[in-house]
Amino acid sequence: MTTRRLGRTDIELSPIGLGCMQFSGTRNVVRWMIRPIDQETVTSVVRAALDGGVNWFDTAEMYGQGQSEEALAAALKTCGIAPGEVTVATKWAPLGRTAADITRTIGDRLRHLGGFPVGLHQIHMPTGSWSSIPAQLKAMAALLKSGEIRSVGVSNFSARQLVLAHRVLAAEGVTLAANQVRINLLHRNVERDGVLDAARRLGVTLIAYSPLQGGLLSGRFHDDPALVRSQPVMRRFFGVLDRRGLSAQGLARTRPLVDTMRAIGKAYGVSVSQVALNWLITRYGDTVVAIPGASKPRQAADAAAVMEFRLTEAEIGKLDELSLT
Numbered sequence: 001m002t003t004r005r006l007g008r009t010d011i012e013l014s015p016i017g018l019g020c021m022q023f024s025g026t027r028n029v030v031r032w033m034i035r036p037i038d039q040e041t042v043t044s045v046v047r048a049a050l051d052g053g054v055n056w057f058d059t060a061e062m063y064g065q066g067q068s069e070e071a072l073a074a075a076l077k078t079c080g081i082a083p084g085e086v087t088v089a090t091k092w093a094p095l096g097r098t099a100a101d102i103t104r105t106i107g108d109r110l111r112h113l114g115g116f117p118v119g120l121h122q123i124h125m126p127t128g129s130w131s132s133i134p135a136q137l138k139a140m141a142a143l144l145k146s147g148e149i150r151s152v153g154v155s156n157f158s159a160r161q162l163v164l165a166h167r168v169l170a171a172e173g174v175t176l177a178a179n180q181v182r183i184n185l186l187h188r189n190v191e192r193d194g195v196l197d198a199a200r201r202l203g204v205t206l207i208a209y210s211p212l213q214g215g216l217l218s219g220r221f222h223d224d225p226a227l228v229r230s231q232p233v234m235r236r237f238f239g240v241l242d243r244r245g246l247s248a249q250g251l252a253r254t255r256p257l258v259d260t261m262r263a264i265g266k267a268y269g270v271s272v273s274q275v276a277l278n279w280l281i282t283r284y285g286d287t288v289v290a291i292p293g294a295s296k297p298r299q300a301a302d303a304a305a306v307m308e309f310r311l312t313e314a315e316i317g318k319l320d321e322l323s324l325t
């Protein structure tokens with residue numbers, strides 16, 4: 001599969017990137033959502049992604065207060081990757097801070113990334129900052145103009161906020177590159193809430209996070225429901241809140257979909273999770289790229305291999321239908 005342009009920038013991304021929340025360690029609240037992994041495992045996950053053709057990585061300040069950024073940079077170096085050879089996306093954490101902190105903390109981002117440039121800097125969420133969205137975007141635009149970052153993105157923005165962000169940046173002569181939102185077979189909200197239409201109209205890339213619904217769309221919990229009990233507490237908590245999440249009810253509801261994914265995957269010799277990811281990067285065309293997380297090298301290799309086949313329109317249609325039931 002060919003690369004996709006990040007918004008209207010000159011950055012080319014593989015349709016599958018690697019989500020690096022799994023590299024957060026134990027320093028903050030993310031430890032309730034992931035199982036921490038050591039540096040050696042991080043390096044083997046990154047190596048598997050690179051070997052499979054992944055050319056970009058998504059991390060964030062919030063992922064262990066710089067721990068994920070550091071672990072990613074160390075892994076890339078061990079794998080022989082020089083700064084600039086891959087794209088690194090990171091995010092500013094707005095909670096309880098002002099736009100001035102975007103400028104103040106860029107040095108921390110660059111230090112944690114150990115020489116790897118910030119290819120995309122994102123506002124992690126539209127809420128939580130003492131400053132307005134326009135003030136935060138103007139600070140981002142200033143970083144781009146001073147050459148400290150290569151492009152500007154947002155995350156978890158609604159259609160209205162996306163249009164606002166685009167307008168504010170355009171007035172600064174800067175293009176909005178991306179909006180990172182949850183999209184997967186069980187979360188197709190972007191199709192109804194205007195985010196997909198706005199992104200297409202404005203030439204903004206949508207970065208699909210939690211593309212496997214935290215592992216549910218791998219089918220492994222359907223095979224062995226007892227595995228749910230061993231999941232990190234926040235994954236279980238959100239699973240119970242979501243009627244199609246990680247709970248007995250959620251597994252029952254999603255079983256017909258997963259059974260069909262398994263049957264479709266068999267014809268290609270691929271796994272259920274590979275069908276889930278291929279649906280995502282095929283269904284929405286070039287507008288969407290995905291960042292599956294991986295805590296094991298074989299998961300990263302599986303994800304990367306998704307770029308080697310393409311589901312048919314009929315298969316996409318069948319999955320579309322089942323994913324809404």
Ligand SMILES: NC(=O)c1ccc[n+]([C@@H]2O[C@H](COP(=O)([O-])OP(=O)(O)OC[C@H]3O[C@@H](n4cnc5c(N)ncnc54)[C@H](OP(=O)(O)O)[C@@H]3O)[C@@H](O)[C@H]2O)c1
Pocket residue numbers: 018019020021022035058059124155156180181208209210211212213214215216218220271273291292293294295296298299300302303
């Ligand atoms: N912007 C935001 O607000 C936001 C929010 C959430 C996530 N994100 C980003 O999106 C990335 C991915 O999201 P996510 O981690 O929430 O969800 P995800 O990608 O849907 O699920 C990742 C988990 O699925 C399991 N998995 C992966 N490949 C598998 C395979 N082949 N077979 C079986 N299980 C497999 C692994 O679980 P185990 O580790 O338990 O094996 C892995 O940790 C994150 O790393 C982060 O970069 C962004």
